[in-house]
Amino acid sequence: MNDLQWDVIGNRVRSARVAAGISARELARRIGVSPSHVSQVERGIGAFSVPALYAAAREIDISLHDLFDPPQEAPPAPAPATLQDLDADGVVQRxxxxxxxxxxxxxxxxxxxxxxxxxxxxxxxxxxxxxxxxxxxxxxxxxxxxxxxxxxxxxxxxxxxxxxxxxxxxxxxxxxxxxxxxxxxxxxxxxxxxxxxxxxxxxxxx
Missing domain, CATH: 2.60.120.10 (Jelly Rolls)
Structure with a gap:
């Protein structure tokens, strides 16, 4: 498995929070956790619970797929898949x-x-x-x-x-x-x- 560390997730949370114009203290208030907990998550030394993660994603307007994969420039459209390149074409994930x-x-x-x-x-x-x-x-x-x-x-x-x-x-x-x-x-x-x-x-x- 390709484990995503919380320092990576935390950076994405912090970037989305800043882009939304919300302070760490205000985000903490809205999702019902302490400001120090938000700070720990954003620094990669803490982790959100499931409810807190959903609440934070909603408040800073970020989806879970953006936490897994940060927005990137769209790649060119792939050629039609063949039996030999289903992995490369994004059809199969091992x-x-x-x-x-x-x-x-x-x-x-x-x-x-x-x-x-x-x-x-x-x-x-x-x-x-x-x-x-x-x-x-x-x-x-x-x-x-x-x-x-x-x-x-x-x-x-x-x-x-x-x-x-x-x-x-x-x-x-x-x-x-x-x-x-x-x-x-x-x-x-x-x-x-x-x-x-x-x-x-x-x-x-x-």
Whole structure:
């Protein structure tokens, strides 16, 4: 996996915050964390939780795909893919190439789409054993589709809790308050797809 360190993510957060004209103290107030925590994240010595990351992305107007891949000059259109060059043409991404970030509250996200797509996120999410229930709910634009590949994932949507076991799937509007955790003694592996509700607006997952 291509692990993204928090100093890289922090630099992108800081750049977007400055571009939005928001002070670190004001951002901290808006997302419900301390100014020192925002400072630590931007310096790469701290990590946001899932709710804080979503909240920060919303406040500084940056999408998750921009955190995985900062904006770059558009490359020339590729030639039609052939069986020999699917990797080079961005059709196939090998197991060791997925950009990956570790969140402070347990989940590990790996992006499965080869390149950033403004209207969708395709993720593998790993929950380590014994992760706690998030104190805050997550809400954002979009619609989520998930399936548990292994383990037992604890889920709460609109105050209703259940457990998803291997093979169980879930679909819901991301505006509904939700959170995920893993109280079991085994790792949970899930595949998640988040589709933007309005084409052209970026919307990420937890």
């Amino acid at each position: 197991a060791g190439q997925h950009p990956t970030i570790q969140l402070s509250d347990g989940p590990r996200w790996s992006r499965l789409n080869v390149a950033a797509e403004a209207d969708a996120e395709f993720l593998e999410v790993i929950y380590q054993p014994g992760t706690r229930v998030l104190p805050d709910y997550i809400r954002h634009e979009g619609r989520e589709y998930g399936i548990v590949i292994s383990g037992a994932l604890d889920v709460e949507v609109d105050g209703v809790r259940t457990t998803l076991n291997a093979g169980d799937s879930i679909v819901f509007d991301s505006q509904r308050p939700h959170r995920f955790w893993n109280e079991s003694e085994a790792e949970v592996r899930a595949i998640w797809f988040v589709r933007d509700s309005e084409p052209g607006d970026a919307a990420p997952h937890a």
